[in-house]
Amino acid sequence: MTRTEILSQINEVFIDTLDNEDIAVEETTRAIDVDEWDSLTHILLVVAIEKKFKISFKSSEIQNWKDVGEMMDCLQEKGI
Template sequence: MSKQEVMDELQELFRDIFDDEDLILSEGTNSNEVEEWDSLNHINLVIAIERKFNIKFALGEIQSLKDVGEMVDMMIAKHL
């Protein structure tokens, strides 16, 4: 799966989780830029990503993420 394909799939998940059909992701998008991205929605997002892509994140991995680009890179590293 290419980086762009992962970004496209993530964008749909983000729109669903954050209930914002106009949300446009970039690699630099972070929790400070998305109004509804709080700790509860972060957990919901991680669970949705794990289910959709059939991958698992370790707690340390989740805590280390700074933006969507790092998330995508980590997902691809998990052999998407």
């Protein structure tokens, strides 16, 4: 799967989870850039992404993410 395809699917997860059709995440998007992305929704986003891609993240992986691009890197390391 290409990074563009991964980003598109992640964006769908963000739209569905945060219930905001106007969200358009990029690789450089951070939690501070999205009003609805707080600590609780972060957990919901992680769970939704795990379900979408049928993978599991370790807590150490999640803690190291600074932006969507690092989340994508982790997905690619898992073979997505």
